[in-house]
Amino acid sequence: MEKMFKKNQKAKKKLCNNGLPISEVPSKFVVIANGGLGNGISVHQLTAIFEKHWVVERTNTSIHCSYACVAFDSVESAVSAVTNLQGTVIKKRCEQNKTAVLYLFYLGKMVDLNKTEISTNTTLPPGLILCEEFLSQEEESLLLTNIDSDFTSPPPTSIFEKLKHRTVLHYGYRFRYGSNDVDKNEPLSDHGFPNYIDGLLTKLLGLPHLKNKPDQLTINKYAPGDGIASHVDNPEAFGEVITTISLGSTVVMEMKFGDKVTDFVVNPRSAIFFTGDARYKWTHCIKQKKTDIIAGTNDCRVTLQRGTRVSLTFRNTLAVQNHEIKLTNQLPDVKLPDNTTEADSMEKQYVHSVYNDIAEHFSQTRDKPWPRVVEFLSNLDKHSTVLDVGCGSGRYLKVCKNITMFGCDYSKSLTNICHTKNSHVFICDGLNIPTRTSCFDACICIAVLHHLSTEQRRISALQELLRVTMPGGKILVYVWAEEQNFRNKRSNYLKNADTQNHEIVESSVKKDHSSGLSLPIHKNRTNFKQQDMLVPWKLKKQTTEKPNDNFSNPPTFYRYYHVFKQLELERLCFQCPHCRIVESYHDNGNWAVILQKDS
Numbered sequence: 001m002e003k004m005f006k007k008n009q010k011a012k013k014k015l016c017n018n019g020l021p022i023s024e025v026p027s028k029f030v031v032i033a034n035g036g037l038g039n040g041i042s043v044h045q046l047t048a049i050f051e052k053h054w055v056v057e058r059t060n061t062s063i064h065c066s067y068a069c070v071a072f073d074s075v076e077s078a079v080s081a082v083t084n085l086q087g088t089v090i091k092k093r094c095e096q097n098k099t100a101v102l103y104l105f106y107l108g109k110m111v112d113l114n115k116t117e118i119s120t121n122t123t124l125p126p127g128l129i130l131c132e133e134f135l136s137q138e139e140e141s142l143l144l145t146n147i148d149s150d151f152t153s154p155p156p157t158s159i160f161e162k163l164k165h166r167t168v169l170h171y172g173y174r175f176r177y178g179s180n181d182v183d184k185n186e187p188l189s190d191h192g193f194p195n196y197i198d199g200l201l202t203k204l205l206g207l208p209h210l211k212n213k214p215d216q217l218t219i220n221k222y223a224p225g226d227g228i229a230s231h232v233d234n235p236e237a238f239g240e241v242i243t244t245i246s247l248g249s250t251v252v253m254e255m256k257f258g259d260k261v262t263d264f265v266v267n268p269r270s271a272i273f274f275t276g277d278a279r280y281k282w283t284h285c286i287k288q289k290k291t292d293i294i295a296g297t298n299d300c301r302v303t304l305q306r307g308t309r310v311s312l313t314f315r316n317t318l319a320v321q322n323h324e325i326k327l328t329n330q331l332p333d334v335k336l337p338d339n340t341t342e343a344d345s346m347e348k349q350y351v352h353s354v355y356n357d358i359a360e361h362f363s364q365t366r367d368k369p370w371p372r373v374v375e376f377l378s379n380l381d382k383h384s385t386v387l388d389v390g391c392g393s394g395r396y397l398k399v400c401k402n403i404t405m406f407g408c409d410y411s412k413s414l415t416n417i418c419h420t421k422n423s424h425v426f427i428c429d430g431l432n433i434p435t436r437t438s439c440f441d442a443c444i445c446i447a448v449l450h451h452l453s454t455e456q457r458r459i460s461a462l463q464e465l466l467r468v469t470m471p472g473g474k475i476l477v478y479v480w481a482e483e484q485n486f487r488n489k490r491s492n493y494l495k496n497a498d499t500q501n502h503e504i505v506e507s508s509v510k511k512d513h514s515s516g517l518s519l520p521i522h523k524n525r526t527n528f529k530q531q532d533m534l535v536p537w538k539l540k541k542q543t544t545e546k547p548n549d550n551f552s553n554p555p556t557f558y559r560y561y562h563v564f565k566q567l568e569l570e571r572l573c574f575q576c577p578h579c580r581i582v583e584s585y586h587d588n589g590n591w592a593v594i595l596q597k598d599s
Ligand SMILES: O=C(O)CCC(=O)C(=O)O
Pocket: 218, 220, 228, 233, 244, 284, 311, 313
């Protein structure tokens, strides 16, 4: 009895997951779990049982459904049927000696299962271009025939690999799982792809999405139940657009970015272009399942059986820049902004937008207050009103009970996190703080100035801090130091090498072709080799999901930094009128000053 109850509950849960409007209140509409065509039970068999006792208005099932829906003539009939038929064992129509156990539940409304179609109103991630019916059926079957024969006997110009959860063929360059890149010195052949790809390539290049002819192709073959772990195709190794052609079977792709998740159906013969955010910020994956349950019309979910699916992923490999730098042992050229427009746009791309994207992860990993900042706040007069400029996720806003703290930050996502902690915060640019002059007893500005990309902006930020502070009030400023090894003491940043981010790129350069700006990429947890650079931030791996191969690759973001040399911060302060430096010191890889505004 108990076993039957458990099975009943399990069946109910499954129906709910399928989107059926199960109701606890009796109604005339009933769903019969296990009583559907998909489970080998015909409508005929059901009506034969019902008609002896009750009047049925309509019965509805579909070959895709293991359940059937029934509309009785009245609630009473439905109640009687649910009570009497619960747990009935019925012989399957087409499978001899096999039976099904029926479980019945009320529905809030009648559902027409055959009218359920895949819902098309999924919002795709920004930058994802999905072209349905990109190939004709003839083109698809010709490709499949050729690809099948390559899988059977891989040509010498290809590399065949059997991964744990799919088989793959690489052309052009071998894709190296682990580093998720290619060896540019080892092309697989002079002529790249097999001839049968020519037509497809011409067709792809005819669309505006691909700027250059791809030079690397991975063909993935998925049996039902196979998948690909969540990843971003390595931005260090491959160009701006990744293209995937699907053949053979429908599948659901899942894309994620922060707490945003999108599932969408990828049909055979479609082309997907991953560009922009979908290329660089959102991860994509295919779960290891034999069926996909997806949103359908009519409040229902549609269950799709997967068949064998083949996908072709085209990539453009990037040139290797590392070698030259290493060989000559010279620092790369740096081209920084030299006007306000350039500085604004660079900070927007490499500071503001990044903090919005990494806010959640940043707040989880940067929540410990630094002791000397807490000490500064604790030494302020009781009831002081203090502004934290660039407060991030608010780690100093609640550390001192005796003072009133406000925070401001450019990042909406970070200020949202502060709101959840009930802190007083507002969004603003530190160069234009929207408050009156002289309205705070003190200010702190921790790890902010180093994100401003010209000296003039760093001075302006100090002047703005001085403006909003009361005459006689104090300001504490911290910036990242070029000297991470000071007086023979290594900073925590260096000491914590090997624990985080160390796997990221060797020294290389990021050139922005549209703006002409060029910045070196810093190797995390190493000494700084230059003052201006991009510092990688790798989002944490999704721990909820076991990678099905070593192809799990969360996105990397780049933050712009100008690290300060000894006395550089003091020099900037000297250029600000009406203040004096009360104290300056090195603190664990940072330079700090305490300023006092003239009375
Ligand atoms: O099979 C697919 O559609 C995805 C393939 C993919 O993401 C890749 O090869 O990087």
